Amino acid sequence: MPALPPQPISPLDGRYRAAVSALGDHLSEAGLNRARVHVEVEWLIHLTSRGMFGAAPLGDEQVAQLRAFAANFGDLEIQALAEIEATTRHDVKAVEYLIRGELHRLGLDAVAELTHFACTSEDINNLSYGLTVKSAVEQVWLPKLRAAIAKLAALAEQHRDAAMLSRTHGQPATPTTMGKELAVFVYRLNRVVAQLEASVYLGKFSGATGTFAAHLAADPSADWAAISREFVESLGLTWNPLTTQIESHDWQVELYGKVAHANRILHNLATDVWTYISLGYFRQIPVAGATGSSTMPHKINPIRFENAEANLELSSALFDTLSQTLVTTRLQRDLTDSTTQRNIGVAFGHSLLALDNLERGLGEIALDTDALAKDLDANWEVLAEAIQTVIRAEVVAGRSTIADPYAVLKDLTRGHRVGADELAAFVAGLDIGDEAKQRLLALTPAGYVGAASALVDHLADPVANQSL
The missing domain is CATH 1.20.200.10 (Fumarase/aspartase (Central domain))
Incomplete structure (x- = not known):
């Protein structure tokens, strides 16, 4: 049997690709590498804008060109990066070399050594994952x-x-x-x-072990923590x-x-x-x-x-x-x-x-x-809760002497189907006040929904202001 051409293993990249493809701009390998290029470029701009180690700040056009290189990261850059990584066997180092190549193309060799300056790979990776x-x-x-x-x-x-x-x-x-x-x-x-x-x-x-050691070795007088913080926050x-x-x-x-x-x-x-x-x-x-x-x-x-x-x-x-x-x-x-x-x-x-x-x-x-109404009409016994609760209130109010209303309704309804007529006859014979009796006689399963409809209004509550 001839081998199939290369096929996606994950159904997300095959059968369901159309439904999830928007994530590819962010959480794919290409999306991660684009973010890495963005972070590396912004770090270079961040350092040169402060004239670190005597480097001249980049001009507006140069800054725009570097940012465009990061923003337009696409098929050509993906291929170039793959070729570099085939040699480096290190993904972040390959990104550094890719950017150095662009700096050379733009005539910015003088600041090339500020690419990936004092960084460990995780400085680039963690920010890239944060952004993506x-x-x-x-x-x-x-x-x-x-x-x-x-x-x-x-x-x-x-x-x-x-x-x-x-x-x-x-x-x-x-x-x-x-x-x-x-x-x-x-x-x-x-x-x-x-x-x-x-x-x-x-x-x-903050470098290889989070101590700014390389940074301070290069310039002990700089406030590297402040520089780091400003840079991270500039990325959002x-x-x-x-x-x-x-x-x-x-x-x-x-x-x-x-x-x-x-x-x-x-x-x-x-x-x-x-x-x-x-x-x-x-x-x-x-x-x-x-x-x-x-x-x-x-x-x-x-x-x-x-x-x-x-x-x-x-x-x-x-x-x-x-x-x-x-x-x-x-x-x-x-x-x-x-x-x-x-x-x-x-x-x-x-x-x-x-x-x-x-x-x-x-x-x-x-x-x-119609299905909802039919199901309700077949289950009049669900009114047992309402009836025993009303009886209890009547007992407290002195309008009934029924002992253990819950047990009375349990005996009538538990495990039994009780129809409308049977329940009406039961209510009519109860020792409770007339007003309460009429309320119960008017009750139907479809009408026994409490404040259910009004509760939907709570969807307008400021949920975001609740304790989270």
Whole structure:
């Protein structure tokens, strides 16, 4: 059998590429190298702008040319970098040589030795990961999460008055509304979004063991900590003053924990909507030309929610692994974080794919209010809670002498289906005040939803201002 041409191993780079390709600008190897070039160029500009070691500050045109080189990092630079790395066998050193080549082309050989000056590879890498993860989260992943939340919030508002039977422990329970139940997920997710928006992305730039030793050897009079801090903050990151050779990755652990938390809330949403579909509460809208089963023509399978569920599990597992690995380094440095961090994009990719499935899936379902009404009308026994609670209030108010109202209703309803007429006859014979009796006689399962509809209004609460 002839060998296939080179094929992607990960489905994210194959079958699902269209759904996750936006992450490639940030969390691919090319995206990382572009960020490395950007950091190296900015460090060179940072040093020359201060006239370090007598270097003349670069002119505006030279600065613009160097920044354009970093910003326009593309296929030619990727190929050139690969050729250099084939010799250096070191990715960051290859970036340094690539930039030196550009400096030579621009006639800036006089400042070439300030390229990668006093840097360890991790000075460049940690800032590059900080920049790429930050941009991926803020420009790709969070907008997709917000879009899915917006779709869910619209459904919550649309169905805020749609009474349905609750199923605590999978059993018929006090009714609610579909809108309120969906709003619960919106509120939960909005809290995590607020936490993610407050994330801090740290960066270090202090040399081989975090001591500025080489810097001070070159110029003992310079305030290298201040220079480092100003540089890191100029990139939009938060300076970490106390590190080993590496930035300790704690900000990544914190961030990935929050993303995994969002994943698990979304997983809960996917399984709940799947269950509502199986109960007939939601009907799936047929997609023209789509096939649900290879053998059963009638089927429309809830594949959007099933795919989301599986991809959220993969993403969360990867983020858990990232967090467990990245939180530890042996003494001042080991290399376990190198391969680990190259899978950040994979973890976000599976989450992004799940969000795409959820957003599309939520747009392909319609509420079956007849099914909801039928289910409610078949479970009048759920009013037992209301009846025993009203009796207890009547006892306290001195309008009833019924002993142990809960036990009375338990005997009537536990394990039994009780119809409307049977329940009405039971209420009519109760020893309670007339006003309370009339309230109970007017009650139906569909009307026993409390403040469910009004609770949806809390989606307008300033969730971001809550204690996080």
